[in-house]
Amino acid sequence: MTHDLQQKGKLSEEETLKVESHYLRGTIQQSLADQVTGSISADDAKLLKFHGSYQQDDRDLRTERMRQKLEPAYMFMIRVRMPGGVCSPQQWLQLDELGRKYANNSLRITTRQTFQFHGVIKRHLKSVIAGINHALLNTIAACGDVNRNVVCHNNPYLSPIHATVYEWSKRLSDHFLPRTQAYHEIWLDQKKVVGTEPENEEPLYGKTYLPRKFKIGIAIPPSNDIDVFSQDLGLIAIAQDNQLLGFNVCVGGGMGMTHSEPETYPRLGDVIGFCTPEQLLEVAENIVKIQRDFGNRVDRKQARLKYTIDSRSVDWFKAELNHRLGWSLAPEQPYLFENNNDHFGWIKDSQGHWHLSLSLLSGRIRDTPDQSLMTGLREIAKIHKGDFRLTTNQNLMIANISRTNKPKIAALVKKYCLPLPEQFSAIQRDALSCVAFPTCGLAMAESERTLPGFLTRLEIAMEKAGLDKDEQITVRVTGCPNGCARPYISEIALVGKSLGRYNLYLGADFAGQRLNKLYRESLTEDEIITELTPIFAHYARERQKGEHFGDFVIRSGYVEAVRHGSEFHKPRPEKERITQNA
Incomplete structure (x- = not known):
């Protein structure tokens, strides 16, 4: 698994750490037992990601604690592995209890269709992870240099193909789970098997796992609700007469970049062909293996699959994949995407069951003086006979509600003032944010905490410009790049x-x-509103029928269309830039 790219420089510290970690064990158990500090060692904090947790600290308290000569207020984020975002009512109740007992009385739905716990202190870390496993879920590989949570369209009851695709998300998730027993030894007190051969612990990943994280998602046209082109491996389900024919295979997506480093950039994946369902696991495994073998292990900022492909070419990647398979992917099949948001409210499926999708701003589930969201969902879980489904847009579906149970659940929704979609504008329903301050160590600016106020100001600017507040424009805020x-x-x-x-x-x-x-x-929030207001007015006056805002700003010359991620940072000549009064 050593190739030319790895020979051009010294391997990154993370690569050496993985090799020496004895398959992700490190000294995590010793760090957890150290009661002198609320943190774990720097190396163990890196390994902890593979187990589904990040070490963080409360950044709101940093300055004051430094003044008092105290260590940072260390705490941990824990992420659940939940392929397809499916959760039973009993699991919901168990996770709810863990959140109330150990994690700041809240749960948070992530943009990878799962839950995160925030604010867990070190002495509770093992209890929370064991509790998640007791709920027949786990956290292994929810973070780290492995395949992460597999996402897919969130409602398998809509049609037979939806159910089939969900099953494939579970199969892919299971197929790419790390095989090391370190997780079970550290968190579940299982004894190490005597005589286990270390080299056999990870037959797919090996001692060094992947160069960076790897993400898989499955979309079902015409909905691109999982943003399939942002995945390392995106799969576009192709169906005919409610029968799954197979998947268009899309590779090389990824969102991360670094400010002021143009060699890093977001990238949308390339569709390289089509495979049948029977071929899917073989195709997916060989794509992961190519990244394992050729991904950059010297520079982690260049280690995602998108850079592995761009450093060689898409044609090279296809040839390498075909060589490993011993056969070639078929040509891609036609497909059409219409949106990448969720559909809200009550939906009835072909079997007569009901599904209620709720809009949850930033995915945060907690009780506030205005809304008993966490309590209301807990009471629903006590009587619900179906399941809960999380979306990659941080929303929630109460799924598979029987006709007889619908009035009871509707009454609880009303009693606890749960967020029905008609209470929000389209801008609010479709908006996303990351956590950022105070917990994320990478945050440069606010995100989740600033989103509600910013959206309110944005709606006011839209209305002043002559746009309806229910105009569908996707808005997303992140605290870092x-x-x-x-x-x-x-x-x-x-x-x-x-x-x-x-x-x-x-x-x-x-x-x-x-x-x-x-x-x-580098604009303030005030400056952003000032910049957008005349663009909204221009859009209201001169947009074409059915023209979305993103298409309008390109047609009108505010920005150029980006054909490839490598053009993302390309500056536009000053003389060609449009003025805000255009």
Whole structure:
């Protein structure tokens, strides 16, 4: 698994750490037992990601604790592995209990269709992870240099093909799970099997696992709700007469980049062909193996699959894949995407069951003085006979509700003032944000905490410009350029540059099939509203019938269309830039 790219420089520290970790064991158990500090060692913190947790600290308290000569207020984020975002009512109740007992009385739905717990202190870390496993879920490989949570369309009851695709998300998830027993030894107190041969612990990943994280998602046209082109491996389900024919295979997507480093960039995946369902696991495994063998292990900023492909070419990748398979992918099949958002409200399926989709801003589930969201969902879980389904857009579906149970659940929704879609504008329903402050160590600016106020100001600006507040424009905010909320495929995106300042990006496609581009750099929230107001007015006056905002700003010359991620940072000649009064 050593190739030319790895010979050009010293391997990154993470690569050496993985080799010496004895398949992710490290000294995590010793770090957990150290009661002198609320943290774990730096090396163990890196290995902990493979187990589904990040070490963090409360950044709101940093300065004061430094003044008092105290260590940072260390805590941990824990992420659940939940392929397809499916959760039974009993699992919901168990996760709810863990959140209330150990994690700041909240749960959070992530943009990878799963739950995160925030604010867990070290002495509770093992209890929470064991509790998640007791709920017949786990956290292994929810983070780290492995295949992460596999996402797919969130409602398998809509049609037979939806159910089939969900089953494939589970099969892919299971197929790419790490095989090391370190997780079970550390968190579940299982004894190490005597005589286990270390080299056999990871037959797919090996001692060094993957160069960086790997993400898989399955979309079902015409909905691109999982942003399939942002995945390392995106699969577009192709069906005919409710029968799954196979998948278009899309490779090389990824959102992360670094400010002021143009060699890093977001990228949308390339469709390289079509495979049948029977071929899928073989195709997916060989794509992962190519990344395992050729991914950059010297520079982690260049280690995602998108850079592995761009450093050689798409044609090279296809040839390498065909060589490993011993056969070639078929030509891609036609497909059409219309949007990348969720559909809200009550939906009745062909079997007579009901599904209620709720809009949850930033995916945060907690009780507030205005809304007993966590309590209300807990009471619903006590009587619900179906399941809960999380979306990659941080929303929630209460799924598979029987006709007889619908009135009871509707009454609880009303009693606890749960967020029905008609209570929000389209801008609010479709908006995404990452966590950012105070917990994320990478955050440069606010995100989740600033989103509600920003959206309110944005709606006011839209109405003043002559636009209805229910105009569908995708808006995403992130506290740093790593792209957790997939900002670079949003029609309007704010990406944190420094405290209180953001880069403003415009021009993505409404269905998530085109990247946006930098419009203005390092703006305050006030300046962003000032910049967008005349553009909204221009859009209200001169848009064409059915024209989305992202298409309009490109047609009108505010930004150029980005054809490939390598063009994302390409500056536009000053003389060609449109003025805000155009």
